[in-house]
Amino acid sequence: MRQWWKWSIYAGSIAAFIGSASFTIYCAWKVYAYHQPGKEAAEEAENNAYHFVLVPEELDNDYWRLVEQGAKAAAKETRVSLEYVGPRQANMDEHIRILEKAAASKVDGIMTQGLTEKEFTPVINHIVEKNIPVVTIDTDAPTSKRTAYIGTDNYYAGFIAGRALAEDMRGKANVAIITGSLTASHQQLRVQGFKDAVKKEKGIRIVAIEESHITRVQAAEKAYSILKKHPEVNAFYGTSALDAIGIAKVIEQFHREKETYIIGFDTLPETIHYLRKGTIHATVVQEPYEMGYRAVKMMVDILNGKNVPSVTNTETKVIRKQDLPLRPARNYEVEHD
Incomplete structure (x- = not known):
């Protein structure tokens, strides 16, 4: 009887051990299975051939979010890792620091604006000398060692804005220009293109040019001061995405909607609201979506040894209320998380 009891205890111990071992194996398997998505993500990261950084002028600007969306779509298709990092608000010094940090981390490619020749050309050249290709987006740095530029022909964009104003105002207007920056090359080109487009119009006079620093508030302040100083102004041209919005707020404040013409840039929701x-x-x-999308594809081609054009201009056109809604929406409507 005692031997049977000992045997029962022994058998029970074995069964308990087997059960415990089985449970341990089962738990281990569940843990392994649970972590499979993470493993797949890690494997996907390993399979991403390249690591790119996209540095915008202003991180939370809706225009640059469209560039980001296009870049991310191309990154997903080409299986590359993409970081989107930049100043919260336009700040040239911070922008340059971020570029230098990206270069120091030895990424495979950098996409950014050229902004100003004086400040950005040396930075871009330094990055390229580290064997990191640079593609400029939206704003070129043509005298730098950047590999390629993709984006708007900013002179042409300013020119067609000038022609649109001349046509809509029938060749007669006292114009004030509010530009995002007096030093940024793309803003300068938009102003110069506009000037050249209207210079033969005897009835069009450019009364003032002011700087908004790419903010709604300063665009509104400058529009207000211009109207106080030059009440004869009956047309405004805003060269950055936020300028026309600030101008529109002041025009409504002065109740001058029927007598003041405004032409601006881009299709932020507020711009569309005032356009309607x-x-x-x-x-x-x-x-902007196409700029980001094609820039990533271009960077992959560069790293794979393929030839790419030095300059690629995306489409630019003037639209009015009757042209809404705009399609394809990916270039004009930001997808918010």
Whole structure:
């Protein structure tokens, strides 16, 4: 009887051990299975051939979010890792620091704006000398060692804005220009293109040019001061995405919607709102999604040893209220998380 009892205890111990071992194996398997998505993500990261950084002028600007969306779509297709990092608000010094940090981390490619020749050309050249290709987007640095530029022909964009104003105002207007920056090359080109487009119009006079620093508030402040100093102004041209919005707020404040013409840039939701109301009469549209998408594809080609064009201009056109809604929406409507 005692031997049977000992045997029972022994058998029970064995069964308990087997059960415990089985449970341990089962738990281990569940843990392994649970972590499979992480493993797949890790494997996908390992399979990503390249690591790119996209540095915008302003991180939370809706225009640059469209560029980001296009870049991310191309990154997913080409299986590359993409970081989107930049200043919260336009800040040249911070922008340059981020570029230098990206280069120091030895990424495979950098995409950014050229902004100003003086400040950005040396930075871009330094990056390229580290064997990191640079593709400029939206704003070129043509004298730098960048490999390629993709984006708007900013002189042409300013020119068609000038022609649109001249046509809509029938060749007679006292114009004030509010530009995002007096030093940024793309803004300068938009101003110069506009000037050249209207210079033969005897009835068009450019009364003032002011700087908004790419903010709604300063665009509104400058529009207000211009109207106080030059009440004869009956047309405004805003060269950055936020300028026409600030101008429109002031025009409505002065109740001058019917007597003041506004042409701006881009298709931020507020711009479309004022366009539908008739406060803004026209805006120059670009293809930011296409810029980001094609820049990533171009960078992959560069790293794979393929030849790419030095300059690729995306489509630019002037639209008015009757042209809404715009398609394809990916170039004009930001997808918010």
